[in-house]
Amino acid sequence: xxxxxxxxxxxxxxxxxxxxxxxxxxxxxxxxxxxxxxxxxxxxxxxxxxxxxxxxxxxxxxxxxxxxxxxxxxxxxxxxxxxxxxxxxxxxxxxxxxxxxxxxxxxxxxxxxxxxxxxxxxxxxxxxxxxxxxxxxxxxxxxxxxxxxxxxxxxxxxxxxxxxxxxxxxxxxxxxxxxxxxxxxxxxxxxxxxxxxxxxxxxxxxxxxxxxxxxxxxxxxxxxxxxxxxxxxxxxxxxxxxxxxxxxxxxxxxxxxxxxxxxxxxxxxxxxxxxxxxxxxxxxxxxxxxxxxxx
Amino acid sequence: xxxxxxxxxxxxxxxxxxxxxxxxxxxxxxxxxxxxxxxxxxxxxxxxxxxxxxxxxxxxxxxxxxxxxxxxxxxxxxxxxxxxxxxxxxxxxxxxxxxxxxxxxxxxxxxxxxxxxxxxxxxxxxxxxxxxxxxxxxxxxxxxxxxxxxxxxxxxxxxxxxxxxxxxxxxxxxxxxxxxxxxxxxxxxxxxx
Numbered sequence: 313x314x315x316x317x318x319x320x321x322x323x324x325x326x327x328x329x330x331x332x333x334x335x336x337x338x339x340x341x342x343x344x345x346x347x348x349x350x351x352x353x354x355x356x357x358x359x360x361x362x363x364x365x366x367x368x369x370x371x372x373x374x375x376x377x378x379x380x381x382x383x384x385x386x387x388x389x390x391x392x393x394x395x396x397x398x399x400x401x402x403x404x405x406x407x408x409x410x411x412x413x414x415x416x417x418x419x420x421x422x423x424x425x426x427x428x429x430x431x432x433x434x435x436x437x438x439x440x441x442x443x444x445x446x447x448x449x450x451x452x453x454x455x456x457x458x459x460x461x462x463x464x465x466x467x468x469x470x471x472x473x474x475x476x477x478x479x480x481x482x483x484x485x486x487x488x489x490x491x492x493x494x495x496x497x498x499x500x501x502x503x504x505x506x507x508x509x510x511x512x513x514x515x516x517x518x519x520x521x522x523x524x525x526x527x528x529x530x531x532x533x534x535x536x537x538x539x540x541x542x543x544x545x546x547x548x549x550x551x552x553x554x555x556x557x558x559x560x561x562x563x564x565x566x567x568x569x570x571x572x573x574x575x576x577x578x579x580x581x582x583x584x585x586x587x588x589x590x591x592x593x594x595x596x597x598x599x600x601x602x603x604x605x606x607x
Numbered sequence: 608x609x610x611x612x613x614x615x616x617x618x619x620x621x622x623x624x625x626x627x628x629x630x631x632x633x634x635x636x637x638x639x640x641x642x643x644x645x646x647x648x649x650x651x652x653x654x655x656x657x658x659x660x661x662x663x664x665x666x667x668x669x670x671x672x673x674x675x676x677x678x679x680x681x682x683x684x685x686x687x688x689x690x691x692x693x694x695x696x697x698x699x700x701x702x703x704x705x706x707x708x709x710x711x712x713x714x715x716x717x718x719x720x721x722x723x724x725x726x727x728x729x730x731x732x733x734x735x736x737x738x739x740x741x742x743x744x745x746x747x748x749x750x751x752x753x754x755x756x757x758x759x760x761x762x763x764x765x766x767x768x769x770x771x772x773x774x775x776x777x778x779x780x781x782x783x784x785x786x787x788x789x790x791x792x793x794x795x796x797x798x799x800x
Binding site for chain 2: 318331354358476478490
C-alpha cells in the first residue's frame with residue numbers, strides 16, 4: 313500500500329489559508345509539447361486511456377484527422393489537427409496535443425465553490441478531487457482552455473491529472489513516455505523552458521519559421537504544459553489556442569470583491585445583532601401579547 | 608462584568624473552533640493520491656508483435672509470481688532499457704493491453720477448409736497432425752532433386768517460411784535448421800515487410 317501524498321498549495325472554495333503551504337520545497341513539473349515534430353500518431357491518446365483505464369470509445373469523423381471534435385470526460389488528451397494556409401499559399405498541417413494546461417493561476421480553481429474539489433499541488437499539478445466535487449460545472453466557466461468535462465453518470469467533473477499518481481512516485485506521465493518522435497518532453501519547468509527556447513531559436517535560425525516561439529501564457533501565471541509553435545503570433549491556428557488566456561473577469565469579480573462584500577455584509581449583520589443584544593438586551597415580550605391566552 | 612469558569616471554557620471552545628474554520632489547522636494539507644496501479648505488479652520484458660521495428664515492452668501482471676497466483680495483465684508500456692524504442696511506443700503498441708484483454712482474441716486453432724466460407728474450431732492435436740500431413744504431402748509433390756542441368760539441389764519449392772519480429776535468435780536458429788532439413792529455401796522474415 314503506497315502512502316504517496318502531495319503537498320497542497322491551493323484549495324478551491326476554502327476559507328482562509330492552506331495549512332502548510334510554502335513550507336516544503338516543491339519542484340515545478342512541466343510538459344513540453346513541440347508541435348513542430350508531432351506527427352499526429354496519437355500514441356499519447358492511447359497511452360492516456362490505457363493508463364487511466366478508460367474504455368476505447370467510438371471515434372467521430374469530422375473531416376479532419378482528429379479522433380473526436382474535443383476532449384471528453386473520459387478522453388483527456390486529444391491531438392487537434394488543423395489545416396492552415398500560410399500567406400504564401402502553402403498548406404501546413406498543424407497538430408497540437410490538447411489537454412489540461414495546469415495553469416499556475418488556475419481559473420477552474422478560482423471559480424470552484426466546493427471546498428477541496430480542485431487543488432493545486434506544490435509541484436504545480438492542478439487536480440480534481442472527485443469525492444469533493446458537487447458537479448456544478450463552474451470550473452468550465454473559469455477555464456480559458458475549455459478543459460473540464462462533466463460525467464453525466466457520476467455527476468462529477470474530470471480532466472487530465474498530469475498523471476499525478478505516476479509523477480508522485482517518480483515516473484513521467486503516460487503520454488510523455490509513449491511519444492515515439494520525442495515531441496513530448498517532461499521535467500522541471502525551468503529546464504523545459506530552456507529546451508523550448510533553444511528549439512524555437514533553432515526553428516527561427518535554421519528553418520523557415522521566423523515567428524517560432526514558446527507558448528507559456530503569462531495571463532494565467534504560466535502553464536505546466538508549454539508549447540513550441542511554428543508561429544507563436546497566431547496560436548488560434550492550432551485548434552483555437554487562446555492568444556492571451558485569462559481567467560474571465562466575471563469569475564474574478566464574483567470570487568474576489570463580490571465574495572468579500574457578501575462576507576462583510578454577513579459578518580456585519582451578525583455583529584449588528586450581537587451589539588444590539590449587548591446594548592438593549594433581549595426583546596421584552598409585553599403583557600398585551602398574552603391578552604387572549606388563558607392565565 | 609464577572610466571568611465564571613463556565614464562560615471561560617465556552618469562549619475557549621468557540622474560539623478554537625472558529626480558528627480552525629478560518630483555516631488555521633496545525634497540520635499541513637496533503638492529498639492522498641490514487642494508488643499506482645502497477646505498484647506491486649510483476650514486470651516482464653517482451654516484444655511488441657505488430658511491426659518489424661520490434662519495440663521492447665514491459666508487461667505488468669498482478670501477483671508476484673507466487674505459486675497460487677495466475678498472472679493477469681494490468682498494464683503495458685514501453686521498455687526504457689530497450690535500444691530500439693527506449694520506452695516509447697506507437698499507438699498500436701500503446702494499446703497492447705487491449706490486444707491481450709480482448710473478447711475477440713483467438714485462443715484456439717481454427718481452420719477454413721478449401722471451398723468453405725467459414726472458420727471451424729479444431730483441437731490442437733488435430734491441427735498439428737493436419738499441418739504435418741500437408742507439409743509431408745506438399746514436400747513430396749514439389750520436391751526438386753536435380754535442376755535442369757542435372758545438378759543435385761534437393762529443394763522443396765512448395766513451402767515457404769515467414770518469421771516474426773518476436774522470434775528470438777534461438778528460435779530462428781531452430782527454425783532455420785528445421786526448414787533447411789526439409790529443403791525449404793524460401794525463408795523470409797516480417798522484418799523486411
